[in-house]
Amino acid sequence: MARTLVVVGNGMVGHRLVQALRDRDAAGAWRVVVFAEEARPAYDRVALTSYVDTWNPLALQLDGAEFDGDDRVELNLGDAVVGIDRQARTVTTASGRVQAYDTLALATGSAPFVPPVKGSDLPGCHVYRTIDDLDAIRDTAERARTGLGRGAAMVVGGGLLGLEAAKALRDMGLSPHVVEFAPRLMPLQVDEGGGALLKRLIEELDVTVHAGTTATVIEEDRGRLIAKLTNGVELDLDLVVFSAGIRPRDQLARAAGLTVGERGGIVVDSGCRTSDPHVYAIGECANLDGKVYGLVAPGYAMAEIVADRILGGAATFPGADMSTKLKLMGVDVASFGDAHATEEGALEVVFNDAVKGTYRKLVVSNDAKTLLGGILVGDANDYATLRPMVGRPLPGDPGALLAPAGGSGGGVGVGALPDEAQICSCNAVSKGDISEAIVVGGCDDVTKLKACTKAGTSCGSCVPMLKQLLTVCGVEQSKALCEHFDQSRAELFEIVRVTGITTFSDLIGKHGSGRGCDICKPAVASILASLGNGHILAGEQASLQDTNDRFLANIQRNGTYSVVPRIPGGEITPEKLMVIAQVAQDYGLYTKITGGQRIDLFGATVDQLPGIWKRLVDAGFESGHAYGKALRTVKSCVGSTWCRYGVQDSVGLAVELELRYRGLRSPHKLKSAVSGCARECAEARGKDFGVIATENGWNLYVGGNGGMMPRHADLLVSEVDKETLLKVIDRFLMFYIRTADRLQRTSTWLDAMEGGLDHLRDVVVEDSLGLCAELEAQMAEHVKGYADEWAGVLADPEKLARFTSFVNAPGTPDPTITFREERGQRVPVLLGTPEVIAR
Amino acid sequence: MTALAETVWVELCPLESIAREQGVAALLPDGTQVAVFRTHDDAVYALGNQDPFSGAWVLSRGILGDIAGVPVVASPMHKQHFDLRTGVCVDDETVSVPTYPVRVVDATILLGQT
Ligand code: SRM
Ligand SMILES: Cc1cc2nc3c(=O)[nH]c(=O)nc-3n(C[C@H](O)[C@H](O)[C@H](O)COP(=O)(O)OP(=O)(O)OC[C@H]3O[C@@H](n4cnc5c(N)ncnc54)[C@H](O)[C@@H]3O)c2cc1C
Ligand code: SF4
Ligand code: FES
Numbered sequence: 001m002a003r004t005l006v007v008v009g010n011g012m013v014g015h016r017l018v019q020a021l022r023d024r025d026a027a028g029a030w031r032v033v034v035f036a037e038e039a040r041p042a043y044d045r046v047a048l049t050s051y052v053d054t055w056n057p058l059a060l061q062l063d064g065a066e067f068d069g070d071d072r073v074e075l076n077l078g079d080a081v082v083g084i085d086r087q088a089r090t091v092t093t094a095s096g097r098v099q100a101y102d103t104l105a106l107a108t109g110s111a112p113f114v115p116p117v118k119g120s121d122l123p124g125c126h127v128y129r130t131i132d133d134l135d136a137i138r139d140t141a142e143r144a145r146t147g148l149g150r151g152a153a154m155v156v157g158g159g160l161l162g163l164e165a166a167k168a169l170r171d172m173g174l175s176p177h178v179v180e181f182a183p184r185l186m187p188l189q190v191d192e193g194g195g196a197l198l199k200r201l202i203e204e205l206d207v208t209v210h211a212g213t214t215a216t217v218i219e220e221d222r223g224r225l226i227a228k229l230t231n232g233v234e235l236d237l238d239l240v241v242f243s244a245g246i247r248p249r250d251q252l253a254r255a256a257g258l259t260v261g262e263r264g265g266i267v268v269d270s271g272c273r274t275s276d277p278h279v280y281a282i283g284e285c286a287n288l289d290g291k292v293y294g295l296v297a298p299g300y301a302m303a304e305i306v307a308d309r310i311l312g313g314a315a316t317f318p319g320a321d322m323s324t325k326l327k328l329m330g331v332d333v334a335s336f337g338d339a340h341a342t343e344e345g346a347l348e349v350v351f352n353d354a355v356k357g358t359y360r361k362l363v364v365s366n367d368a369k370t371l372l373g374g375i376l377v378g379d380a381n382d383y384a385t386l387r388p389m390v391g392r393p394l395p396g397d398p399g400a401l402l403a404p405a406g407g408s409g410g411g412v413g414v415g416a417l418p419d420e421a422q423i424c425s426c427n428a429v430s431k432g433d434i435s436e437a438i439v440v441g442g443c444d445d446v447t448k449l450k451a452c453t454k455a456g457t458s459c460g461s462c463v464p465m466l467k468q469l470l471t472v473c474g475v476e477q478s479k480a481l482c483e484h485f486d487q488s489r490a491e492l493f494e495i496v497r498v499t500g501i502t503t504f505s506d507l508i509g510k511h512g513s514g515r516g517c518d519i520c521k522p523a524v525a526s527i528l529a530s531l532g533n534g535h536i537l538a539g540e541q542a543s544l545q546d547t548n549d550r551f552l553a554n555i556q557r558n559g560t561y562s563v564v565p566r567i568p569g570g571e572i573t574p575e576k577l578m579v580i581a582q583v584a585q586d587y588g589l590y591t592k593i594t595g596g597q598r599i600d601l602f603g604a605t606v607d608q609l610p611g612i613w614k615r616l617v618d619a620g621f622e623s624g625h626a627y628g629k630a631l632r633t634v635k636s637c638v639g640s641t642w643c644r645y646g647v648q649d650s651v652g653l654a655v656e657l658e659l660r661y662r663g664l665r666s667p668h669k670l671k672s673a674v675s676g677c678a679r680e681c682a683e684a685r686g687k688d689f690g691v692i693a694t695e696n697g698w699n700l701y702v703g704g705n706g707g708m709m710p711r712h713a714d715l716l717v718s719e720v721d722k723e724t725l726l727k728v729i730d731r732f733l734m735f736y737i738r739t740a741d742r743l744q745r746t747s748t749w750l751d752a753m754e755g756g757l758d759h760l761r762d763v764v765v766e767d768s769l770g771l772c773a774e775l776e777a778q779m780a781e782h783v784k785g786y787a788d789e790w791a792g793v794l795a796d797p798e799k800l801a802r803f804t805s806f807v808n809a810p811g812t813p814d815p816t817i818t819f820r821e822e823r824g825q826r827v828p829v830l831l832g833t834p835e836v837i838a839r
Numbered sequence: 840m841t842a843l844a845e846t847v848w849v850e851l852c853p854l855e856s857i858a859r860e861q862g863v864a865a866l867l868p869d870g871t872q873v874a875v876f877r878t879h880d881d882a883v884y885a886l887g888n889q890d891p892f893s894g895a896w897v898l899s900r901g902i903l904g905d906i907a908g909v910p911v912v913a914s915p916m917h918k919q920h921f922d923l924r925t926g927v928c929v930d931d932e933t934v935s936v937p938t939y940p941v942r943v944v945d946a947t948i949l950l951g952q953t
Contacts, residue, residue: 483907505879515860515879517904518913518920543860547900547915555915559895807852807863807875815870816889816896831894 002031002072005310006091006101008081008252010036012045013283013299014107015062018073020307025072030310032073033101035093037080038130041065046296046426046459048134049164052171053751054709055138057131063457084256086276103278105306106253106266110246110284110294115156119218124225125240128165137241141172144238150175152237154227156215157244158185163328165241166207173712176207177235179227181244183212189324189335193352194377197359201331201378248285248292261287270316271309272302280306293320296458297426304428321425323390325383325459330756332380337373337390338363346372349398353378362386362398369393384465388421388431423465426458434466438473445470445478481742482519485512489667489742493527497738502533504544522546523742526629529665530737531778532785535792536628536665537799548627551803552789553609556602558817558828561609563589563601564626565616566662569636569654569674570597579619583612590825596633596671598624603826605814610803613790622788625663629743631670634658635683639676639693646676648693653722654682657691660726663786664733667740667749685713688746689729694718698725702732702760705747714750714757717765727776731764734775848942848949851875854883855946862899862912864888865950873939874899875948876923878910883948884923885939890914891928898936 007014043060067073083092090100112127126137144151151174155165158180166176184195199209213231225237248265259267259275265287272280283299298320308315323336341348345366352359358378371389395416419432443449446466450456456463479488501507504524525544553561584591589601634657639650654674673682674691684690686706690713692699697719704713740749762768793799804810819826851865862876872888888896893916901912911920920929928934940951
């Protein structure tokens with residue numbers, strides 16, 4: 001009969017143990033019972049801060065976290081273990097269950113340490129460890145934001161986690177204050193010089209740093225939290241986050257009489273065994289060699305050891321690499337090896353560039369031949385290559401390695417590393433393992449490497465190295481649009497722009513291969529349209545378009561189409577409403593108010609479309625481009641014309657924006673909104689470009705999205721006049737159109753942009769690339785060249801002739817399309833799918 | 840050996856009524872819908888018009904192209920590709936759509952019926 005392993009805690013390390021055991025225990029000698037205090041399957045705590053980008057817990061869930069279909073694993077979520085009886089070898093859970101074990105593994109992790117500050121238990125005070133913590137912080141932050149002005153928050157602790165928390169708070173729209181007791185930020189990882197630069201860079205990002213001080217008391221005052229610091233400063237706050245270190249969760253072990261360390265942590269030997277041979281402890285709750293490791297990589301190593309031991313192996317802890325690299329609000333910080341030069345005779349080579357904002361230090365042995373460690377602040381591109389060189393002979397003079405030669409450390413490449421050098425420290429994957437996966441295993445991209453070696457699946461900082469290794473092994477990294485074009489969309493855009501090519505045939509003949517497909521054809525059609533090549537159905541262009549663009553309407557599940565006339569800013573007269581109503585009634589169309597402040601008419605057949613549009617165009621409507629990767633709507637609130645809070649005319653601006661950018665073809669659809677004041681009734685921050693009125697002008701936000709991965713837009717410029725606003729939007733949109741990938745919304749484009757929002761601002765506001773005049777001119781062309789697409793079809797008999805259901809029976813309606821009634825309107829009768837033809 | 844029924848060639852439409860690299864739908868007297876495609880080299884193919892994945896009668900409105908050299912149409916609904924020569928779905932070979940014999944005579948498209 002199978003023996004039973006009980007795992008207490010389903011965090012990153014506990015999950016890894018179960019995975020490792022299931023991977024190796026081919027014979028099925030063990031069954032695993034997991035008890036988890038948290039109510040959701042194991043998730044990526046290292047990436048916790050990114051939860052703020054999506055608020056989607058599933059985005060963080062670890063691979064295979066639910067052990068679906070594995071009957072050897074029983075996962076009990078939301079049921080914590082409350083007691084261990086070592087004599088009886090059972091655990092008792094909060095729900096009262098008693099479970100026997102043969103072997104017990106404790107993976108209870110750690111808990112945030114809350115310093116004894118008076119008032120730390122007030123509502124509005126939080127810790128930062130779990131998804132639930134972040135949800136609670138968000139609740140408080142949202143309540144804060146209903147007040148006027150920007151909310152403020154204090155983070156107690158300026159270490160790695162404290163800065164992550166500050167980033168999350170800033171992304172939630174609060175102004176963070178970071179209070180650190182040590183004289184500098186991240187005292188464990190960086191030295192004084194690096195700390196000084198880090199403070200400067202972080203403060204440039206709207207985070208106030210109070211170093212060398214601490215909070216003594218937090219008081220509640222009329223719904224606000226007032227924090228008093230030892231240096232006399234008082235902060236007026238909406239919320240507080242404690243992030244002042246962690247404490248191993250060893251209470252359960254303590255109560256069961258297991259040995260715990262003087263400063264906490266369940267004491268284990270190098271095989272991760274506790275003082276009871278039937279009990280292991282791993283991850284952040286374990287104390288190994290007198291140390292508690294607060295990083296995931298040593299925890300993973302422990303999980304692998306225990307899996308090995310349970311199956312009769314004798315693995316021991318190999319020692320841990322405490323290197324860290326993070327990118328906080330666009331600021332790189334990396335620290336590796338003996339960063340503080342504690343080794344006897346160690347030498348430091350420092351390169352501090354205050355102008356560029358980079359600090360680089362290498363620690364080398366006293367003969368300057370061996371790399372011991374280092375600190376990089378401001379630019380950590382070389383971390384990936386330098387870290388694996390720790391303890392090895394330097395390939396050159398340390399000074400030359402630090403010189404910022406073209407951004408890469410004087411030519412240190414992965415090529416210089418020996419096979420045993422660790423590339424992914426989170427998952428302990430060496431250069432040799434990765435090369436083998438590429439050369440022997442046939443992994444030819446990062447996704448496959450991740451799946452096959454686990455490298456790159458945790459913190460992600462080694463992914464650039466994986467790419468380099470692919471290149472070193474002779475695998476070309478594909479940015480190809482599809483099998484017909486080796487170029488990316490952005491490259492094709494440049495080719496078309498520079499060469500002036502006007503047809504797909506010409507482009508694929510000169511720069512591609514084959515005849516094209518449903519990926520490259522619409523993408524090229526969009527590029528041609530962005531650069532102004534006449535009607536989208538002119539000549540060959542018609543054959544490139546997806547059905548929606550080809551029939552200038554949106555296909556529906558039964559093969560009919562929907563009709564969406566443009567209603568700029570959502571403003572419409574009763575007369576026009578009546579026209580829409582009349583057309584809908586005459587053609588029997590289902591009508592619905594859309595989420596984009598306009599009206600959608602559903603159920604038109606291909607041959608009805610021209611007749612419907614003739615009536616709409618005659619009444620002054622034009623295409624709403626609901627079918628195109630193009631500007632959709634500019635939503636608006638009522639604004640200062642009617643609303644008692646409005647400070648500017650939001651409807652007027654929305655109408656102007658919609659008319660300016662209507663018809664603009666882009667890599668993906670574009671949405672916008674204008675709100676008349678900070679209450680934001682038009683939801684502008686969920687849009688690709690959103691405008692919010694202030695007393696003195698307009699704030700422009702970009703990169704928002706409300707779809708699958710919601711993202712709040714980032715503030716690009718504030719309090720500008722309308723002329724400046726239009727100029728910046730012109731540039732922003734054209735820059736996006738030039739450089740984005742196919743079907744990449746502005747949100748993901750901005751997220752992927754090197755240098756992020758700051759870089760975008762450099763380009764479209766400061767004109768760092770000298771492109772702005774060109775971008776504006778291009779937009780001016782678009783505005784001048786705009787013509788309504790539906791009017792264009794109605795005026796051209798040849799284009800009109802294509803709107804027939806049947807080539808041999810024009811005018812005959814498609815007999816497969818039938819309707820039934822629901823809530824007083826016509827809806828499609830669902831079509832069956834044909835029986836599959838057996839072959 | 841069974842005797843083959845004689846193929847009757849029915850006139851569908853002039854070749855010119857299909858633009859290059861596009862498709863049209865044709866309605867047969869028995870109500871069958873056929874998607875007829877004209878590729879870049881003026882070759883003509885005919886498949887059943889129903890998309891077997893969504894059930895909608897729309898294949899004629901898909902984008903034409905080639906996948907690894909195979910001439911295909913992509914369903915306008917969810918983009919599965921069908922081999923224009925055989926009707927087999929390239930993305931899932933257990934699925935296919937019917938094919939019909941076609942000819943072009945004197946710039947007129949004829950559909951073969953048995
Ligand atoms: C009609 C409408 C729903 C409604 O009844 O309210 C709608 C309907 C469709 N949406 Fe939407 N979306 C509609 C507002 C939205 C909104 C809300 C908004 O615009 O304020 C969103 C979230 C905002 C955003 O885009 O950031 C939205 C996010 C999506 C997405 C996800 C995009 C993303 O980046 O994740 C898709 C899928 C896509 O485009 O790839 C989508 C795709 C679609 C498509 C085109 C799906 C399809 O291919 O058939 C639907 C067809 C519309 C049609 O046939 O007319 N729709 N869709 C709304 C039309 C607004 C309009 O007047 O044009
Ligand atoms: C914001 C943040 C950023 C981080 N960034 C990094 C980074 O960049 N690099 C890095 O290496 N590390 C980072 N870490 C640390 C890393 O997340 C931890 O090292 C890792 O999660 C430890 O795993 P664990 O399984 O030991 O503990 P945890 O992940 O904490 O899991 C322990 C689990 O056990 C549960 N539990 C506790 N007691 C019981 C009980 N009695 N019964 C049942 N269940 C119980 C807990 O609820 C928890 O779910 C970060 C941590 C945070 C919070
Ligand atoms: S955003 Fe402001 S101006 Fe616009 S409707 Fe809402 S409260 Fe009124
Ligand atoms: S180093 Fe963290 S994922 Fe590879």
